[in-house]
Structure formats: C-alpha cells, structure tokens
Amino acid sequence: MEPVLEIRNLNVEYGLGDKAVRAVRDVNLTLHKGEVLGLAGESGSGKSTLAYGLTRLLAPPGVITGGEVIYHPEKSDPYDVLGLSDKALRAFRWAETAIVFQGAMNSLNPVHKISTQLTDVLKAHDPKMSEHSRNARAREMLKLVGISPDRMDAYPHQLSGGMRQRVMIGMALILQPQVVIMDEPTTALDVVMQRQILGQLIELRERLGFSVIFITHDLSLLVEFSNRIAIMYGGRIVEEAPAGTIYRDALHPYSKGLLSSFPALRGPRRELAGIPGSPPDLAGMPSGCSFHPRCPKAFEPCSTHIPVLGRPGTPDGAARSVACWLHPTEQPVG
Amino acid sequence: MKYFLQRIAFYLFTLWAAITLNFFIPRLVPGDPVQSLIAKFRGQLSTEAINSLYVLFGLDDDKGLWAQYIDYWQQLFRGDLGLSFTFFPSPVSQIISDALPWTVLLVGITTVISFLIGTGLGVFAGWRRGSWTDGLLPVTTFFSSVPYFWLGIIAIYLLTGPDSFFPSSGGFDSALVPAWDQYFIPSALQHSLLPALTILISSVSGWILSMRNMMVTVSSEDYITVAHAKGLSERRVAVSYAARNALLPNISGFALSLGFIVGGTLLVEIVFSYPGVGFILLQALGAKDYPLMQGIFLVITIAVLVANLLADLAYLLLDPRTRKEG
Numbered sequence: 001m002e003p004v005l006e007i008r009n010l011n012v013e014y015g016l017g018d019k020a021v022r023a024v025r026d027v028n029l030t031l032h033k034g035e036v037l038g039l040a041g042e043s044g045s046g047k048s049t050l051a052y053g054l055t056r057l058l059a060p061p062g063v064i065t066g067g068e069v070i071y072h073p074e075k076s077d078p079y080d081v082l083g084l085s086d087k088a089l090r091a092f093r094w095a096e097t098a099i100v101f102q103g104a105m106n107s108l109n110p111v112h113k114i115s116t117q118l119t120d121v122l123k124a125h126d127p128k129m130s131e132h133s134r135n136a137r138a139r140e141m142l143k144l145v146g147i148s149p150d151r152m153d154a155y156p157h158q159l160s161g162g163m164r165q166r167v168m169i170g171m172a173l174i175l176q177p178q179v180v181i182m183d184e185p186t187t188a189l190d191v192v193m194q195r196q197i198l199g200q201l202i203e204l205r206e207r208l209g210f211s212v213i214f215i216t217h218d219l220s221l222l223v224e225f226s227n228r229i230a231i232m233y234g235g236r237i238v239e240e241a242p243a244g245t246i247y248r249d250a251l252h253p254y255s256k257g258l259l260s261s262f263p264a265l266r267g268p269r270r271e272l273a274g275i276p277g278s279p280p281d282l283a284g285m286p287s288g289c290s291f292h293p294r295c296p297k298a299f300e301p302c303s304t305h306i307p308v309l310g311r312p313g314t315p316d317g318a319a320r321s322v323a324c325w326l327h328p329t330e331q332p333v334g
Numbered sequence: 335m336k337y338f339l340q341r342i343a344f345y346l347f348t349l350w351a352a353i354t355l356n357f358f359i360p361r362l363v364p365g366d367p368v369q370s371l372i373a374k375f376r377g378q379l380s381t382e383a384i385n386s387l388y389v390l391f392g393l394d395d396d397k398g399l400w401a402q403y404i405d406y407w408q409q410l411f412r413g414d415l416g417l418s419f420t421f422f423p424s425p426v427s428q429i430i431s432d433a434l435p436w437t438v439l440l441v442g443i444t445t446v447i448s449f450l451i452g453t454g455l456g457v458f459a460g461w462r463r464g465s466w467t468d469g470l471l472p473v474t475t476f477f478s479s480v481p482y483f484w485l486g487i488i489a490i491y492l493l494t495g496p497d498s499f500f501p502s503s504g505g506f507d508s509a510l511v512p513a514w515d516q517y518f519i520p521s522a523l524q525h526s527l528l529p530a531l532t533i534l535i536s537s538v539s540g541w542i543l544s545m546r547n548m549m550v551t552v553s554s555e556d557y558i559t560v561a562h563a564k565g566l567s568e569r570r571v572a573v574s575y576a577a578r579n580a581l582l583p584n585i586s587g588f589a590l591s592l593g594f595i596v597g598g599t600l601l602v603e604i605v606f607s608y609p610g611v612g613f614i615l616l617q618a619l620g621a622k623d624y625p626l627m628q629g630i631f632l633v634i635t636i637a638v639l640v641a642n643l644l645a646d647l648a649y650l651l652l653d654p655r656t657r658k659e660g
Contacts, residue, residue, distance in 0.1 A: 055563060057559060057562060057563055059554070059559070089565075090565040090566075090567065091565060092565070093562075093563055093564065093565035094563060094564045094565045095565065098563070099560075099563045101556055101559065101560060101563075102556075103556045106555060106556035106557060107556050107557055107560045108557055108560075109557040109561070109575055109578075109579065110557075110579070110653075110654070110655055111578055111579055111582075111652065111653060111654060111655075112574075112578075113654075120564075120566060120570070120574070121564040121565070121566065124564065124565055124566045124567060124570065125565060155654040155655070157654070157655050168560075171564075
C-alpha cells in the first residue's frame with residue numbers, strides 16, 4: 001500500500017528550555033492510502049498533540065522540536081509539511097488534510113450561518129469559483145452527510161450536536177482532502193449518535209477514498225472502525241498492529257490493560273480489569289519504559305532502558321510493531 | 335416580535351418612572367427659584383412682585399403636588415417644558431434645542447471616533463499579542479484613569495494663551511453670529527478641538543482594553559482553531575471569526591455610551607465653558623431652575639432609553655443566538 005502521510009521522529013514540546021514538557025516523543029507512524037488508522041491512549045498520552053503537531057496547528061507554547069511529516073500528494077512529489085511556507089501551508093490545510101475536532105459544539109462559529117462557514121473555505125482555496133457553484137457545492141456536502149440542504153441558512157445553535165458534527169464532517173470533505181484527521185469526533189455525542197456518525201464516515205470513506213487518522217480513548221470504537229491501531233502512552237507509540245490483531249493478541253501490557261477495561265458486546269465473558277495507577281506526568285517521566293511503574297510484568301531492563309518500537313519475533317511479526325522488553329526486537333521501525 | 339414588543343413596553347414603563355422621578359426630585363430640594371431671584375435682586379422686590387413671581391412660576395401654594403403633576407404631564411404632551419427661570423422668559427424647549435446640537439456634535443462625533451479607533455487598536459492588540467501594541471496598554475490605562483475634566487484643565491493650562499491657536503473657552507468666536515457660513519464653521523471647529531481631544535484621549539483606552547481582552551478570550555475558542563485549520567487567510571480569521579465575535583460586548587457598550595452623550599460630559603463642557611447641555615445644566619442647578627433641570631433630565635433620560643433600545647436591536651442583529659425563532 002502506498003503511504004499518504006509519514007510521520008518521522010516527530011517531537012513536540014510545550015514550553016521552552018528546562019521546563020519544557022515533551023508531549024510527543026520520537027513518534028514514527030505511517031498512514032496508507034484509503035486506510036483508517038486508529039490512535040488510542042489515555043488522556044494526556046499525546047494523541048491530540050500529535051494531530052495538532054502534524055498539521056502545525058499547535059497553539060503556543062507548543063513547539064515542534066524535531067522530525068518530519070512527509071505528505072504524498074496525489075499527483076506531485078512528496079514534501080515535508082513542517083517545512084512549508086505560511087502561504088503553502090494555508091494552501092495545504094483543508095485541501096490536503098482536513099480535521100474534525102473534539103468539540104462538536106464549539107467548532108462552528110456561533111454568529112455565522114452554516115452556509116457562510118461551508119463556503120468561505122471554498123473561497124479561500126479557490127477564489128475564482130463562482131458564488132453559485134460554491135453554494136451548490138455546500139448543499140451537496142450537506143446532502144452527503146445526511147442534512148437537508150435547506151438547513152444552509154441555519155445558525156449553529158439551531159442544530160443539534162449530532163447535526164453540527166455532521167456539518168463539520170461535510171466541511172472536512174468539501175475540498176476532497178486525501179487525509180481526514182478525526183480528533184475524538186464523537187466524544188460529546190451519545191452512543192447511538194456516535195455509531196451513526198462513524199458508520200456514515202466509513203461509508204463515505206469507501207466512496208471517496210480518503211484516509212483517516214482516528215484519535216480516541218475509546219478502543220472499542222477503534223477495534224470496530226479502523227484497519228490499524230496505534231497505541232500511545234506517555235507521548236510514545238508503544239504498539240501498532242492491524243485492528244483485529246490488537247484485539248485478539250495485544251503484546252504490550254498497556255494495550256492489554258486498555259482492552260480489558262471495556263466489556264465486549266459479543267463473545268465469551270471476561271473479567272474487566274482496568275490499569276492500576278494513573279497516566280505519567282509528562283514533566284517527570286519515569287526512567288526506562290514509561291509504563292514500568294504500572295506494568296504487572298515489569299522486570300529488570302524496564303526501569304533503566306527505553307524499549308524501541310520494532311518488529312516482534314511472533315509469527316505475524318512482519319505486520320506489527322511493539323515497544324516492550326518482553327518482545328525484544330532486532331529491527332527497529334522508522 | 336413578541337420579545338420586541340415586551341422590550342418596548344418595558345422601555346415605556348421606564349420612561350414613565352423616570353419622568354415621575356424627574357418631576358418630584360427637584361421639588362424635594364430645599365429652597366425655591368423665587369428665593370434665588372430675590373437674592374439676585376438683592377431684596378429690591380416688592381411683595382406684590384414676589385407674589386406674582388410665585389404665580390408665574392406655578393409655585394403658588396393653592397396647587398397641591400398632585401395637581402402640579404397632572405399639569406406637568408399635560409404640558410409634556412404639548413411639548414411645553416415651561417419657562418426657564420434663569421433665562422427668563424425663554425421657554426425651556428428653546429434653550430435645550432439651542433444647546434443640544436453643540437453637545438451632540440462635539441461629544442457624539444468624538445464618541446464615534448473614539449469607539450472606532452479604540453476598537454480597531456483593540457483588535458490589533460488582541461490578535462498580535464506580544465507586539466509593540468502591548469506597550470500601548472499601560473499608556474492608555476494611565477490616560478483612562480485620569481479624569482477627563484482634569485485633563486481638560488491641564489490642556490487649557492498648557493495649550494491655550496493669548497497667542498495660541500486653541501481658544502480656552504466657548505463654542506465659537508464671540509464676535510460671530512451662529513450661522514452655517516465660512517466664518518462660523520471654522521471657528522466652531524477650532525473651539526471644539528481641545529474638548530474633543532480631551533474626551534478622545536480619556537475614553538479611547540476603555541475601548542482598546544475591552545476589545546483586546548475579548549479578542550484574547552475569543553482567540554482560544556475552538557472555532558478559531560478550525561478557521562486556521564481551514565487554511566483561511568490570517569486576515570479573514572482575525573476579522574470575520576475573532577473580531578466579529580469579540581465585538582459583541584463592545585457594541586452594546588457603544589450603544590450605551592451614545593446615551594450618555596447628552597449628559598455624560600458635563601464637566602468637560604464646564605471646564606471649556608462650552609455652550610452645550612452640560613453647561614446649561616450647571617447654570618440651572620445653580621439657580622434652582624426646576625423647569626430647565628427637568629427639561630434637561632428628560633432629554634438625558636430619553637437619550638439613555640433610546641440608546642438602550644438601540645443596543646438591544648444591535649444585539650439582535652449581530653448575535654443570532656439572541657433571536658427567537660418564528
């Protein structure tokens with residue numbers, strides 16, 4: 001499969017100097033064409049920072065301190081997003097990589113009509129487009145996400161939370177980007193609405209062929225909706241594998257912990273365990289593997305040496321990677 | 335629409351209450367205008383003259399407060415605000431309509447300019463935090479804490495004098511007759527410069543500060559991040575997303591300040607002896623001139639109420655969330 005987005009050794013810090021907090025550490029991740037890549041982890045594990053970092057939307061004091069984000073456009077040569085000029089970056093945003101944000105409620109400007117907010121992005125990226133065709137395109141997008149086009153003139157407060165998030169999804173797809181980043185897109189919605197919206201998104205993906213980075217703390221959603229899952233802990237990716245593999249046979253004790261924290265709808269009953277302890281303080285990370293103080297299987301090297309993300313020695317090892325001393329690797333990834 | 339009618343009813347009630355208070359308060363003040371006239375004539379008034387003055391001013395004892403109150407309302411509906419005691423025998427309505435344009439033009443134009451400059455600078459300072467505009471803030475805060483009449487006194491002390499371009503008092507050169515001609519208008523402009531600058535300097539900083547703070551608050555909203563993520567130009571995000579939303583509280587503040595144009599700059603007019611409403615009010619107060627005071631308070635009250643109504647309307651227009659459906 002062809003890659004669309006390659007994240008190489010990305011580092012993001014909040015603050016400068018000694019007091020800086022490293023929120024994303026040496027992350028390597030590749031998003032392939034047409035796939036849904038899930039990114040899971042507890043609060044504060046760096047998932048959202050990773051997403052903001054790769055689109056250069058970090059609010060101060062967030063700084064990207066190193067790495068590359070290589071984007072592969074459909075027709076031209078790949079380039080590093082982190083090296084784009086302001087103008088090129090503006091052109092890149094939304095047209096190549098669109099984002100659906102966490103707060104469905106606050107992502108739309110309350111004083112502008114839906115139509116204004118759908119069309120201004122068209123105007124910004126294609127100034128020559130006529131007003132008529134801009135409106136037609138906006139209506140088309142609303143229809144695509146299942147909202148009646150006569151809601152064009154509605155204000156955000158006149159729509160329900162689910163409708164607003166659907167408007168945001170429609171807005172994200174309006175320029176036909178190759179990559180859509182979903183940052184906990186359904187957190188503010190009820191479970192029924194979550195499934196409905198995600199189901200619709202997957203269907204749209206099959207039709208339009210974009211790739212998705214899907215960020216959530218809800219691993220059960222990811223197992224169902226994504227092709228591949230990457231698990232983040234303390235700013236690092238600790239395990240990455242196809243969704244089914246993670247679900248059936250997670251290697252990292254943290255992934256196992258996450259998986260046993262929610263009940264399965266089908267299949268045999270199992271004990272809900274949860275993970276003891278609390279997420280690490282990013283400002284004062286434990287030495288070695290940052291998970292070792294909470295890990296039930298920690299042994300000697302864990303507290304002193306950082307495990308590298310690499311291919312494990314299991315039979316399906318070629319398709320997955322893990323960073324754990326239980327599964328030492330000779331072949332680091334990235 | 336129902337909301338709108340409710341507002342109108344509310345304003346009518348407030349107007350009634352204000353006019354009623356307006357009627358009673360001067361009558362509760364000890365002393366009366368005839369006494370002050372007697373003092374003015376140093377007692378050289380006969381008893382008959384004094385009695386006829388009481389009758390003329392409607393202060394004869396036969397009429398109770400209630401009858402006076404009814405009379406007052408009847409006069410109001412005829413647009414008759416009574417005769418002024420100080421500028422006897424001019425009617426109050428004429429004195430006010432002579433003074434009002436001076437105040438409205440001076441303070442009105444200054445308020446609008448101040449709002450525009452202050453809001454503009456506030457948007458800039460809020461959007462470009464950490465640039466040179468942050469250095470502007472302590473300066474403006476200093477000026478906003480200085481009372482404007484004091485600033486006026488300093489300005490008169492420093493800038494006016496026999497050879498100065500700036501006149502120290504009045505609304506126009508006393509050698510001229512008010513008319514819309516090429517002599518009078520420049521003179522009026524020249525006389526208004528110092529008072530206008532004084533008001534401008536002391537009021538602009540309030541707008542800068544409030545606008546900047548709202549910009550900072552709005553800048554951290556999610557929809558601003560979305561606007562950036564959409565690849566909109568910096569200008570579009572700053573104006574149409576951040577400033578547009580940050581403007582809302584300032585707009586209502588502006589509408590309210592329009593209400594205080596008529597009565598709010600009393601002290602500047604007094605300092606500069608500017609022939610506006612505030613200056614007249616000072617004279618009316620000194621002479622216990624009830625009809626004139628009542629007339630001026632009435633105008634101020636109406637101005638404040640109209641401004642409030644405007645603020646309500648502006649909000650309805652600018653913030654869709656305040657509109658009710660249907």
